[in-house]
Every structure is written in structure tokens, then in C-alpha cells.
């Protein structure tokens with residue numbers, strides 16, 4: 082599964098501790114993160130993390146683009162509800178896309194616990210069905226392109 086990890090500055094320590102606690106789960110999946118969050122997680126855990134731009138520079142939007150392409154299976158986003166963010170519209174857009182595409186989203190540690198335990202016990206295997214569809218879609222597209230190219 083593809084998992085997005087994002088945390089605002091005052092929540093980064095919590096996310097690093099969370100990922101460390103569930104290391105055996107996270108190391109079985111592909112991890113993506115906004116810039117600074119990803120760096121902190123990599124440094125603390127040694128996990129391989131694909132890092133996008135920092136959140137205020139477009140990282141939330143890059144993760145949103147993956148959601149819109151059905152390439153993200155789970156989002157863990159430890160938001161700071163007590164601090165105004167300069168890129169609030171990007172944050173809202175990311176969460177909205179999770180709802181549009183039915184992507185499980187945890188915005189706090191309590192929900193993240195439930196999601197990660199669910200992930201570990203196979204409760205998210207239904208996402209594989211979508212991944213199958215994703216693959217079919219890509220193959221169909223390739224076939225279509227082939228026809229147009231005359232190849």
C-alpha cells in the first residue's frame with residue numbers, strides 16, 4: 082500500500098514516535114511524505130520515504146495529485162489545529178480529495194492507531210480491488226493509445 086505521512090511542526094515529534102512504534106507495519110509499505118516530515122522520519126527510523134516538497138511549498142498538493150490518480154491508499158496527517166498555516170487552502174484540498182476518493186485519512190493519533198492496526202490485520206485489503214482497476218485503466222489507456230498511433 083502507498084501511505085502518506087504528513088505532520089505540522091508541533092506534531093512532527095508525535096508522528097516520528099508513532100512511525101517508530103509501528104515500524105514493523107510501516108516497513109512493509111511504500112511511504113510518501115511532505116519534505117520536512119519525510120526527512121524527520123527518515124532520520125529517526127532509517128525507513129525509505131519518498132519526499133515531496135515541503136507543505137507550504139506545494140507538498141500537500143503533490144500528495145493530493147496522487148490521491149486524485151488513486152495512487153494513495155492511506156493518509157496519516159497529524160494536523161496542528163491550534164496554529165494558522167499559510168497554506169490552509171492546500172490542506173483543505175488534500176482532505177477534500179480523501180473524501181472524494183474514499184481514501185482513509187487520520188488527522189490525529191487516536192484515529193491513526195485504529196487505521197494502522199486495521200491495515201496490519203488486513204482490513205484495508207479492499208484497496209487492492211481499486212489497484213486492480215487502476216492497472217486495468219492503465220492497460221486500457223495503453224491499448225487506446227496504441228490504436229491512435231496505429232501500432
Ligand SMILES: O=C(CO)COP(=O)(O)O
Pocket residue numbers: 087088089090114115116117118119134135136137140141172
Ligand atoms: O505543512 C505541512 C502539511 O500541511 C507539512 O510540511 P513539512 O513536512 O514540509 O513540514
